[in-house]
Amino acid sequence: DAGITQSPRHKVTETGTPVTLRCHQTENHRYMYWYRQDPGHGLRLIHYSYGVKDTDKGEVSDGYSVSRSKTEDFLLTLESATSSQTSVYFCAISEGGLANRGQYFGPGTRLTVT
C-alpha cells in the first residue's frame, strides 16, 4: 500500500471556523490531489499540486485553499467552514510522468460542519 496518511481522520467544527486538513506521503510522488466525496457526485477534485509550491484549482475549489511547502505534505484549508463543506475528503498521490498506474488514495477525513 502507498504510504499516505491524512489527519485528522474525523473532525467536527462550527460554521465560520478555519479548518486545515493534512496529507502526508512517504512515496516522494510529484503529484498530490485533494478530492471531496458527496453522495451522488462521486469524487470531485478540489485542488492539486504538481510540485513544491506549485498548485492549481480543481472543479470545486471555491472556499478552499492549499499549500505545499514540502514534497511530502499537502495541506487543505477551509478559511471559514460552511455546512456545504461537510463531506469526506480524500488525498491522493500520483507518480505523474509516463506512469499509468492511476492515483493512490489516503484513508479519508470525515468533516462535519455544524
Added chain:
Amino acid sequence: AQTVTQSQPEMSVQEAETVTLSCTYDTSESDYYLFWYKQPPSRQMILVIRQEAYKQQNATENRFSVNFQKAAKSFSLKISDSQLGDAAMYFCAYRSGNAGGTSYGKLTFGQGTILTVHP
C-alpha cells in the same frame, strides 16, 4: 471537459455469479486512461483495474475484467465468481493521457455504483 457517467446507482449479485457494472464517458481526446476503483465500507479507495485507450486488448485482473469499447466510449467492469468481499461502491474514472502542461494525472470520477453481494 470530460464527463464520466455510471447509470446504475445500485446493483446486486448472488455469490459465485457474474455481474457487470456500466460506465460511459465523453471526451474529445484520443489518448487517455480509464480506471475502476473499489470503495468498501472502510472507505479506502482501492484501484481495481486500469485500461490504456491505445490498447485494444481488454484488461484483466484475476476475477475482474473490463469491456472497453472505444468507439462507443464505454468501459464496463465484469466481476466473475462474485464474493462477499466484493460488496462495495465502485467508481469509474477517466484520466487524460496528455503529458503536457500541469493537468497531468487528474481524475474525473463517475457517481459510483453500490454493489451488494447476496450469500
